[in-house]
Amino acid sequence: MANDVTDKLAVLIDADNARPAIVDGLLAEVAKYGTAHVKRIYGDWTGPNLNGWKSALLDHSIQPIQQFAYTSGKNATDSSMIIDAMxxxxxxxxxxxxxxxxxxxxxxxxxxxxxxxxxxxxxxEQKTPKAFVRACDKFIYTEVLIHASSGENDAPPAPRSTNELRSDTRLMNLLRNAISAASDESGWALLSRIGGILSKQEPDFDSRNYGHPKLSGLIQHIGLFEMEERESGNARHLYVRLRGKGK
Structure with missing residues:
Protein backbone atom coordinates (compact mmCIF):
# COMPACT_ATOMS: atom_id res chain seq x y z
CA MET A 1 0.00 0.00 0.00
CA ALA A 2 1.61 3.21 -1.16
CA ASN A 3 1.32 6.29 0.98
CA ASP A 4 1.62 9.90 -0.10
CA VAL A 5 2.91 12.31 2.54
CA THR A 6 0.59 14.99 1.11
CA ASP A 7 -2.44 13.00 2.29
CA LYS A 8 -4.79 14.90 4.58
CA LEU A 9 -5.31 13.01 7.83
CA ALA A 10 -7.82 13.19 10.67
CA VAL A 11 -6.31 11.97 13.95
CA LEU A 12 -8.87 10.95 16.58
CA ILE A 13 -7.64 9.80 20.00
CA ASP A 14 -9.63 7.97 22.65
CA ALA A 15 -8.03 9.37 25.81
CA ASP A 16 -9.57 6.63 27.95
CA ASN A 17 -7.72 3.97 25.94
CA ALA A 18 -4.40 5.63 25.15
CA ARG A 19 -1.51 6.83 27.29
CA PRO A 20 0.22 10.23 26.97
CA ALA A 21 3.60 8.46 26.78
CA ILE A 22 2.84 7.55 23.17
CA VAL A 23 2.18 11.06 21.89
CA ASP A 24 5.65 11.89 20.48
CA GLY A 25 6.01 8.53 18.78
CA LEU A 26 2.39 8.62 17.62
CA LEU A 27 2.64 11.96 15.85
CA ALA A 28 6.01 11.02 14.33
CA GLU A 29 4.39 7.86 12.97
CA VAL A 30 1.37 9.77 11.68
CA ALA A 31 3.71 12.12 9.80
CA LYS A 32 4.91 9.16 7.71
CA TYR A 33 1.45 8.82 6.20
CA GLY A 34 0.49 12.44 5.64
CA THR A 35 -0.33 15.75 7.33
CA ALA A 36 -2.66 15.81 10.33
CA HIS A 37 -5.20 18.52 9.46
CA VAL A 38 -7.34 17.53 12.45
CA LYS A 39 -6.01 16.34 15.82
CA ARG A 40 -8.69 15.69 18.43
CA ILE A 41 -8.70 13.78 21.69
CA TYR A 42 -11.89 12.70 23.49
CA GLY A 43 -12.57 12.21 27.19
CA ASP A 44 -13.99 13.66 30.38
CA TRP A 45 -11.46 16.38 31.17
CA THR A 46 -13.18 17.31 34.45
CA GLY A 47 -11.72 14.24 36.18
CA PRO A 48 -8.12 13.65 37.36
CA ASN A 49 -7.53 10.49 35.31
CA LEU A 50 -6.63 12.45 32.15
CA ASN A 51 -4.26 14.92 33.81
CA GLY A 52 -1.28 13.29 32.14
CA TRP A 53 -2.59 14.28 28.74
CA LYS A 54 -3.05 17.98 29.43
CA SER A 55 0.52 19.16 28.89
CA ALA A 56 0.82 16.98 25.80
CA LEU A 57 -2.22 18.69 24.27
CA LEU A 58 -0.62 22.12 24.52
CA ASP A 59 2.75 20.94 23.23
CA HIS A 60 1.26 19.23 20.16
CA SER A 61 -1.79 21.40 19.40
CA ILE A 62 -4.25 18.57 19.98
CA GLN A 63 -7.81 19.76 20.51
CA PRO A 64 -9.50 18.27 23.59
CA ILE A 65 -13.17 17.37 23.16
CA GLN A 66 -15.09 17.32 26.41
CA GLN A 67 -17.47 14.42 26.86
CA PHE A 68 -19.24 13.94 30.18
CA ALA A 69 -19.99 10.41 31.33
CA TYR A 70 -23.76 10.79 31.44
CA THR A 71 -24.52 7.24 32.54
CA SER A 72 -22.42 4.74 34.48
CA GLY A 73 -21.33 1.81 32.34
CA LYS A 74 -21.96 3.62 29.02
CA ASN A 75 -19.00 4.95 27.04
CA ALA A 76 -20.13 8.37 25.87
CA THR A 77 -16.58 9.16 24.70
CA ASP A 78 -16.74 6.43 22.04
CA SER A 79 -20.09 7.69 20.77
CA SER A 80 -18.84 11.28 20.52
CA MET A 81 -15.71 10.19 18.66
CA ILE A 82 -17.70 8.05 16.21
CA ILE A 83 -20.17 10.88 15.48
CA ASP A 84 -17.32 13.32 14.82
CA ALA A 85 -15.55 10.78 12.61
CA MET A 86 -18.65 10.38 10.45
CA GLU A 125 -1.96 -1.62 22.62
CA GLN A 126 -1.16 -5.30 22.12
CA LYS A 127 -4.41 -6.13 23.93
CA THR A 128 -6.48 -4.60 21.10
CA PRO A 129 -9.08 -7.13 19.86
CA LYS A 130 -8.22 -8.67 16.48
CA ALA A 131 -11.57 -7.56 15.04
CA PHE A 132 -10.55 -3.90 15.29
CA VAL A 133 -6.99 -4.63 14.11
CA ARG A 134 -8.22 -6.37 10.96
CA ALA A 135 -10.77 -3.66 10.24
CA CYS A 136 -7.89 -1.23 9.61
CA ASP A 137 -5.63 -0.98 6.57
CA LYS A 138 -2.63 -0.82 8.88
CA PHE A 139 -2.43 -1.21 12.64
CA ILE A 140 0.50 -0.06 14.78
CA TYR A 141 0.92 -1.29 18.33
CA THR A 142 1.66 1.68 20.57
CA GLU A 143 4.23 -0.25 22.60
CA VAL A 144 6.71 0.35 19.76
CA LEU A 145 6.05 4.10 19.95
CA ILE A 146 7.02 4.49 23.61
CA HIS A 147 10.59 5.63 24.17
CA ALA A 148 12.62 4.53 27.19
CA SER A 149 13.02 8.21 28.12
CA SER A 150 9.28 8.57 28.60
CA GLY A 151 9.48 7.37 32.18
CA GLU A 152 7.05 4.53 31.48
CA ASN A 153 7.84 0.99 32.53
CA ASP A 154 7.23 -0.21 28.99
CA ALA A 155 10.03 -0.18 26.43
CA PRO A 156 10.09 -1.09 22.75
CA PRO A 157 10.34 -4.87 22.19
CA ALA A 158 13.88 -6.23 22.38
CA PRO A 159 15.21 -7.99 19.28
CA ARG A 160 14.48 -11.71 19.29
CA SER A 161 17.25 -14.20 18.71
CA THR A 162 17.70 -15.78 15.28
CA ASN A 163 16.45 -19.12 16.61
CA GLU A 164 13.35 -17.51 18.11
CA LEU A 165 12.52 -15.82 14.82
CA ARG A 166 13.04 -18.98 12.80
CA SER A 167 10.83 -20.91 15.24
CA ASP A 168 7.99 -18.41 14.83
CA THR A 169 5.90 -20.34 12.31
CA ARG A 170 3.44 -17.52 11.71
CA LEU A 171 6.22 -15.02 10.98
CA MET A 172 8.13 -17.36 8.69
CA ASN A 173 5.01 -18.29 6.72
CA LEU A 174 4.10 -14.61 6.32
CA LEU A 175 7.55 -13.72 5.02
CA ARG A 176 7.82 -16.70 2.66
CA ASN A 177 4.34 -16.11 1.24
CA ALA A 178 4.96 -12.39 0.75
CA ILE A 179 8.33 -12.97 -0.95
CA SER A 180 6.80 -15.63 -3.18
CA ALA A 181 3.92 -13.32 -4.16
CA ALA A 182 6.27 -10.42 -4.96
CA SER A 183 9.07 -12.37 -6.65
CA ASP A 184 10.08 -12.54 -10.30
CA GLU A 185 11.00 -15.74 -12.17
CA SER A 186 14.42 -15.85 -10.52
CA GLY A 187 12.89 -15.61 -7.05
CA TRP A 188 13.98 -12.02 -6.31
CA ALA A 189 11.39 -9.70 -4.75
CA LEU A 190 11.54 -5.95 -4.20
CA LEU A 191 11.61 -5.26 -0.46
CA SER A 192 9.04 -2.45 -0.67
CA ARG A 193 6.60 -4.79 -2.44
CA ILE A 194 7.14 -7.42 0.24
CA GLY A 195 6.28 -4.84 2.91
CA GLY A 196 3.12 -3.83 1.06
CA ILE A 197 1.94 -7.42 0.77
CA LEU A 198 2.67 -8.09 4.45
CA SER A 199 0.53 -5.10 5.47
CA LYS A 200 -2.34 -6.30 3.31
CA GLN A 201 -2.13 -9.84 4.68
CA GLU A 202 -1.74 -8.76 8.31
CA PRO A 203 -2.57 -5.11 9.14
CA ASP A 204 -0.62 -5.34 12.41
CA PHE A 205 2.58 -6.69 10.86
CA ASP A 206 5.44 -4.42 11.92
CA SER A 207 9.13 -5.32 12.11
CA ARG A 208 9.34 -3.18 15.27
CA ASN A 209 7.19 -5.76 17.06
CA TYR A 210 10.20 -8.08 16.67
CA GLY A 211 12.71 -5.47 17.82
CA HIS A 212 13.84 -4.24 14.39
CA PRO A 213 13.19 -0.67 13.19
CA LYS A 214 13.11 -1.79 9.55
CA LEU A 215 11.92 -4.85 7.66
CA SER A 216 15.34 -5.22 6.04
CA GLY A 217 16.96 -5.63 9.47
CA LEU A 218 14.45 -8.28 10.50
CA ILE A 219 14.94 -10.29 7.30
CA GLN A 220 18.72 -10.04 7.56
CA HIS A 221 18.67 -11.14 11.21
CA ILE A 222 16.70 -14.28 10.37
CA GLY A 223 19.54 -15.34 8.07
CA LEU A 224 17.51 -17.52 5.70
CA PHE A 225 17.22 -14.99 2.90
CA GLU A 226 19.59 -13.46 0.37
CA MET A 227 19.59 -9.68 0.04
CA GLU A 228 20.84 -7.65 -2.89
CA GLU A 229 20.99 -3.90 -3.48
CA ARG A 230 20.39 -2.62 -7.00
CA GLU A 231 20.56 0.81 -8.56
CA SER A 232 17.65 2.17 -10.56
CA GLY A 233 18.17 5.70 -11.82
CA ASN A 234 19.19 7.79 -8.83
CA ALA A 235 17.71 5.38 -6.32
CA ARG A 236 18.91 2.17 -4.72
CA HIS A 237 16.47 -0.66 -3.97
CA LEU A 238 16.75 -3.79 -1.87
CA TYR A 239 15.73 -7.17 -3.25
CA VAL A 240 15.20 -10.37 -1.28
CA ARG A 241 14.89 -14.06 -2.08
CA LEU A 242 14.89 -17.32 -0.17
CA ARG A 243 18.48 -18.54 0.21
CA GLY A 244 19.36 -21.06 -2.48
CA LYS A 245 16.26 -20.27 -4.54
CA GLY A 246 18.27 -19.34 -7.62
CA LYS A 247 20.50 -22.40 -7.56
Missing part, protein backbone atom coordinates in the same frame (compact mmCIF):
# COMPACT_ATOMS: atom_id res chain seq x y z
CA UNK A 87 -19.06 14.16 10.18
CA UNK A 88 -15.43 14.43 9.03
CA UNK A 89 -15.93 11.56 6.60
CA UNK A 90 -18.96 13.24 5.00
CA UNK A 91 -17.01 16.49 4.65
CA UNK A 92 -14.91 14.72 1.98
CA UNK A 93 -11.87 16.74 3.02
CA UNK A 94 -9.68 13.84 4.16
CA UNK A 95 -7.73 11.01 2.57
CA UNK A 96 -7.25 8.88 5.67
CA UNK A 97 -8.16 8.53 9.34
CA UNK A 98 -5.95 7.65 12.30
CA UNK A 99 -7.97 6.03 15.10
CA UNK A 100 -6.08 5.78 18.37
CA UNK A 101 -7.71 3.32 20.76
CA UNK A 102 -7.52 -0.26 21.99
CA UNK A 103 -11.32 -0.51 22.09
CA UNK A 104 -13.20 -2.90 19.80
CA UNK A 105 -16.12 -0.43 19.70
CA UNK A 106 -14.36 1.28 16.78
CA UNK A 107 -14.36 -1.82 14.57
CA UNK A 108 -17.47 -0.84 12.62
CA UNK A 109 -16.26 2.76 12.30
CA UNK A 110 -13.01 1.60 10.71
CA UNK A 111 -14.91 -0.68 8.32
CA UNK A 112 -17.31 2.11 7.34
CA UNK A 113 -14.51 4.56 6.59
CA UNK A 114 -12.78 1.97 4.40
CA UNK A 115 -16.06 1.29 2.60
CA UNK A 116 -15.98 4.97 1.59
CA UNK A 117 -12.59 4.40 -0.03
CA UNK A 118 -10.43 6.06 2.62
CA UNK A 119 -7.45 4.55 4.43
CA UNK A 120 -7.65 3.75 8.14
CA UNK A 121 -4.54 3.61 10.32
CA UNK A 122 -5.22 2.10 13.73
CA UNK A 123 -3.08 2.62 16.84
CA UNK A 124 -3.57 0.62 20.03
Missing amino acids: DLLYSERFDAFCIVSSDSDFTRLASRIREAGLIVYGFG
